[in-house]
Amino acid sequence: MILIKNALIVTQDQDHTVIRNGYIQVDGDHISALGPMEELRDQEIPGAEVIDANDQIAIPGFVCCHNHLYSAIVRSLPYSGYDDVDFSFVSWMERFWFDKLENKVNNDDVYIGTLINCMEQVKRGITTTADTVEGPNALPGTLFAAGKAAQESGMRAVLSFETTGRISEENARLGLEENINFVEAMRKNPGRIEGRIGVHTTYTCSTELIQAARREADRLGCGLQMHLCDDRWHSFDTTLRFGKRAVKYLEDIGFLGPDVLFAHASYIDPLQDPEILAKYDCKISHQAVSNAIFGFWPNMVPLIRAGVTVALGIDGMTQSMFEIMRAAQMIHRIRYENLELLSDSEVFNMATMNGARCLQKEKEIGSLEVGKKADIVLLDNTSPVPVFEGNVYNFLVSVADSSHVDTVLVDGQVVVRHKKHQLVDEAAMREECRERAKDFWKRNGWPIP
Missing domain, CATH: 2.30.40.10 (Urease, subunit C, domain 1)
Structure with missing residues (x-):
């Protein structure tokens, strides 16, 4: 006691x-x-x-509702990905992030990156995180590597693997199976670590894959995590393919529901989408810092006013929820030129109780x-x-x-x-992460110190 x-x-x-x-x-x-x-x-x-x-x-x-915990291994890279490229977010993702980061991550990278990020985040007051693990070529076992690290860190975590269809149908099947196996394994020994079904996003997944993820989440009763419109391309893509924007498309294929946690929602239709998302009680995680770093200016006010639960996330770009709270407040006050928008108590609630609601854990935490x-x-x-x-x-x-x-x-x-973590050797862990980072850089032909 x-x-x-x-x-x-x-x-x-x-x-x-x-x-x-x-x-x-x-x-x-x-x-x-x-x-x-x-x-x-x-x-x-x-x-x-x-x-x-x-x-x-x-x-x-604090409850962080969107993360990529393995990303400690890909911080401060000796190569930006911007050189000689006509920049847009989607082209950067295709040419750099997918090719040089996600596709080359292995399970050792995922384990040590997740462990050090969990350690750093809990030292900064984040006790619960939701994570979407990347690394399609590291399957199987990738989600289990992240789960092992989160368990060792002492953190509470809701984890999923980012199922994607951009590699192959076989890889998509492996991703979905990874989620299912992890959810079932965590339920055999209930504790701080839980699983959800993860889906990357609309433009990298077929309708059939998204619907299959929905069916498995219903069968397991575990909920879903998915990126939504963090770039305009998401809606351009669904409009080209199906004649409707991303949120309407997801409604029509039966994906939406109160157990769906979307990340970003930076480029939704502000006139129609908030009402659709509120109708199905979908949840949104807002990543103010990572969105700003990539030049996005997301607007959560229409969602909040429609009654959508909006929480905060890190997205692997900072370890501080204090920074996230301030950034979320500032970007909306600047956008609307309204110094009373998003009060201190409202923003703090987004980082605590709203985070718990987004994970459907409001009776336990927050x-x-x-x-x-x-x-x-x-x-x-x-x-x-x-x-x-x-x-x-x-x-x-x-x-x-x-x-x-x-x-x-x-x-x-x-x-x-x-201020000292009680469960892990911080110095030894950092040294191991540095060695893993150098090994990762070698895989891309980047300079090694």
Whole structure:
């Protein structure tokens, strides 16, 4: 049992309750009690590990709804892919990302990249991630390599393999089978790691493949993850092939539903698609930083106003949900020239409870409440002004960053203590990742230091 005392607690419950000086009692993997310190006085809890959170803020662990965890192995490449190319995102994907990255990844790359990214993200307060694993030529076993790494990191994860039809029909079959086998394997030993059915996107998958993924998700009751319109080409492609944009196409082939988590939705039809997505209770993960890096300017406001659940994701481009929250808020305020758009509390909710809803895990994670999983982050309160109920959300979104994260619990286990990961040897892991990166660069003929 763990007892966290003297914390400013941001619960993210239905009433957005903030407890100025409170305690959280952790029993096993769940929160068994919480409230103001006055309720705890004169109560002894024999054998409990006490964490004094004086001058700290307790928040629910962040929920990242879109990731490519293996991507640690392909950071800071010695080649950009832009040289002598008439740039567009889809041409860059075809000429560079698919050919030189995804197609050359092996399962050792996936394992170490996933492990180091999970370690870095949980140290920054992300306790749950959804991931779509890439690497069609690494099949089979690719999703299992990622699952092993996520398990060792102490993180909670919902994983899928990015089934694609761009290689061959046989490869598409292998991708779908990888998802099915992983979902079934994780259910035999339930824990922090779960599976979903992953599909790459509309322009790399046939109608038959997308429908097959939908059928398997229905049979297994596990949900789906898919990229949606992160580039205009997605809708150009479906319009050319079927005479309708991507969202309408997916509706007509029976793919949409409340268990579908889409990533990006940067170039949907803002007049019709939000209503369609809301009708089927589809979920959206918004990647503000990665979209901006690639020159996209996504607009989540029509989706939010239509009632679509929108959460936040990393997409492998940064490890900090604090950066993501600020970027999401800024790009929408700049677009609309409205300084009150996406309030601090709304953006923080996107990073916590909305993330839980997107993964259909709102009864387990996303807030600090009795009975929920003990996924808890303690932030150092180094503010030069008092932080209390009236300004805590502004501190969390506009001031705090990853350096404030001190202690992280996942499933009731202390995974990070005083900024140090407790389950992995960080130095050894980084050295291994550097060696794997050099091996990967050799496969592409890139310079080695």
